[in-house]
Amino acid sequence: MQKGARTPLEGILALRASLARYDAYNRRKTRGLRVTAGTPAVPGEWLLPNGEPSDAAILYVHGGGYVACSPLSHRALTTALARGSGVPLFAVDYRLAPEHPFPAALDDVLAAYDAILARGVPASRVVVAGDSAGGGLALAAALALRARGNGPGLAGAIAYSPWTDLLATGASIHTNAESDDMLVGAGVAASARNYARSDEDVRNPLASPLYGDLAGLAPTLLFASQSEVLRDDAVRFAERSQRCGSPAELVLEPGMPHVWPIFVDVMPEAKRAVARSVAFVARVLGGS
Numbered sequence: 001m002q003k004g005a006r007t008p009l010e011g012i013l014a015l016r017a018s019l020a021r022y023d024a025y026n027r028r029k030t031r032g033l034r035v036t037a038g039t040p041a042v043p044g045e046w047l048l049p050n051g052e053p054s055d056a057a058i059l060y061v062h063g064g065g066y067v068a069c070s071p072l073s074h075r076a077l078t079t080a081l082a083r084g085s086g087v088p089l090f091a092v093d094y095r096l097a098p099e100h101p102f103p104a105a106l107d108d109v110l111a112a113y114d115a116i117l118a119r120g121v122p123a124s125r126v127v128v129a130g131d132s133a134g135g136g137l138a139l140a141a142a143l144a145l146r147a148r149g150n151g152p153g154l155a156g157a158i159a160y161s162p163w164t165d166l167l168a169t170g171a172s173i174h175t176n177a178e179s180d181d182m183l184v185g186a187g188v189a190a191s192a193r194n195y196a197r198s199d200e201d202v203r204n205p206l207a208s209p210l211y212g213d214l215a216g217l218a219p220t221l222l223f224a225s226q227s228e229v230l231r232d233d234a235v236r237f238a239e240r241s242q243r244c245g246s247p248a249e250l251v252l253e254p255g256m257p258h259v260w261p262i263f264v265d266v267m268p269e270a271k272r273a274v275a276r277s278v279a280f281v282a283r284v285l286g287g288s
Contacts, residue, residue, distance in 0.1 A: 171227075
């Protein structure tokens with residue numbers, strides 16, 4: 001390493017600091033919602049559209065490559081989902097890599113799920129959602145909950161541009177290298193090692209849910225851009241789910257950035273994605 005060059009951890013810490021500059025702006029996004037904190041054991045934040053808990057919940061898992069971001073950084077999307085659906089949303093503040101590698105983040109998501117059930121919300125009234133790495137975590141949680149042996153353990157799952165294959169074997173990693181303005185395809189596999197340290201962990205379906213047994217999952221709604229490097233992570237997960245008999249819908253949009261629904265405040269395409277997500281939540285929870 002050259003003198004004065006950053007270590008990988010120093011680079012990640014700098015990234016976190018740069019993203020934290022937007023925290024003050026994101027704190028203002030809670031119009032019409034009551035915000036309450038999680039607990040020391042299960043950190044995060046509740047966004048309550050009617051001021052009080054109900055018999056349903058959305059568990060949201062933020063993206064950030066497993067190394068950055070927080071519930072606060074994703075408030076544009078989480079508040080839109082809570083406000084639009086009328087369903088309380090808990091955004092889990094899971095531990096970040098590389099300080100806390102696999103399976104720490106997944107353990108925290110599952111702890112948040114258990115805490116939601118402890119509040120009296122039945123499993124059949126929980127929707128898990130997430131974006132990018134958080135989308136992969138949401139789908140990994142769906143696998144883990146199904147493995148508990150009590151059915152799917154969820155009403156449904158939503159994943160925006162999910163990272164489902166930490167081995168980075170999808171063709172779009174290479175074919176979309178020039179069209180993706182946010183992610184560098186050649187660095188995806190290397191970035192995965194911040195979270196899943198060993199070859200065994202990278203291949204573990206609870207880190208790379210694409211490689212899991214996808215039978216018996218709750219209905220899943222996936223979004224991906226035609227032009228992003230992670231396109232095939234969503235496409236292949238949807239295809240494999242369908243082959244296993246699990247209902248999966250895939251929304252592919254041309255020319256969109258990675259996790260474009262987070263731009264719901266400014267992009268019509270993002271507003272449409274959130275509206276479709278809200279309709280999906282209503283459907284799997286027994287609404288229209």
